[in-house]
Amino acid sequence: MKRTFAALIGLSILATQGCVGAKVYRNEKNTRIAAEAREKILVQEVLQRRNESNGFVKMVAELNRSLGQQDTEIKGLQAELTDRTQSMGESASKLSTEKSVLDKRLSETREELGKRNDALSKVKGIQYKRKNTLIELELDLSKTFQAEKISGVSIGVDGEMVKMSIPDNMLFDANGVLISASGRNLLAMLAGFLSNRPSINLDIVAYTDNKLPPKDKTLQDTWDWSLQRATNVARMMVREYNTNANQLTPMGKGEFYPIMPNETAEGRLKNRRTEIIFKPLMPAVPLAE
Numbered sequence: 001m002k003r004t005f006a007a008l009i010g011l012s013i014l015a016t017q018g019c020v021g022a023k024v025y026r027n028e029k030n031t032r033i034a035a036e037a038r039e040k041i042l043v044q045e046v047l048q049r050r051n052e053s054n055g056f057v058k059m060v061a062e063l064n065r066s067l068g069q070q071d072t073e074i075k076g077l078q079a080e081l082t083d084r085t086q087s088m089g090e091s092a093s094k095l096s097t098e099k100s101v102l103d104k105r106l107s108e109t110r111e112e113l114g115k116r117n118d119a120l121s122k123v124k125g126i127q128y129k130r131k132n133t134l135i136e137l138e139l140d141l142s143k144t145f146q147a148e149k150i151s152g153v154s155i156g157v158d159g160e161m162v163k164m165s166i167p168d169n170m171l172f173d174a175n176g177v178l179i180s181a182s183g184r185n186l187l188a189m190l191a192g193f194l195s196n197r198p199s200i201n202l203d204i205v206a207y208t209d210n211k212l213p214p215k216d217k218t219l220q221d222t223w224d225w226s227l228q229r230a231t232n233v234a235r236m237m238v239r240e241y242n243t244n245a246n247q248l249t250p251m252g253k254g255e256f257y258p259i260m261p262n263e264t265a266e267g268r269l270k271n272r273r274t275e276i277i278f279k280p281l282m283p284a285v286p287l288a289e
Helices: 002-146 181-195 222-239 265-271
Strands: 154-158 161-167 201-207 248-254 273-279
Touching (some): 002 154, 222 248, 222 273
Antiparallel strands (some): 161 273
């Protein structure tokens, strides 16, 4: 009984131990299976993270290349900006220099223009005075000679002088060389006019026709004839009426400046004339600088 009971107890213990071992085995197996499953998941996650890491590495490489390109572009733009800034600075400096030169030229031109305007104003003023001098002289002559109603005498401004034309029969005798009585009166008036005007010079210009006086055999030609006529006028004014000889210049033009044809007696009479050219002392025109 005791052995049977012991055997039963032993069997019971073995049975109990067998049941416990199987359960442990199952537990361990399940744990192992779960561990393997987790390991697979972890491996997949590791692979996925590795792929992601590789992707990030590629992305970083691309970004680095892009940054490198951008850095190169930035350096290029900075260099271009530096060049343009320098160029603009040089251009601005050049423009400033050119502006200074132009401003100086403009100032010089304005100054020169001002001087020319001043000179022009002076010239115009002097021209006005010269014109008035001639007009006043013409009026004085007209009052002196036309007041006496001397017919045939004409007076007028001619350029920058005043011309008085005297016909032949008013000044010379019938022979056409010596001064007539009417001529003496006229020259006396002329001498009196000059006595108060010592600054006026006279050209006594005698003209003739183309036929010499038949009674005068001493004349060589019409030049000689005209010069004798002019000289006789000057000689009488100096010797008989005390005119300053330095104011008088006799000139003979002969037959070579006719105002009428010499074919008729009337034409020849018109051509025999004497012109008294009054040349007053005129204000000097300033020379151009």
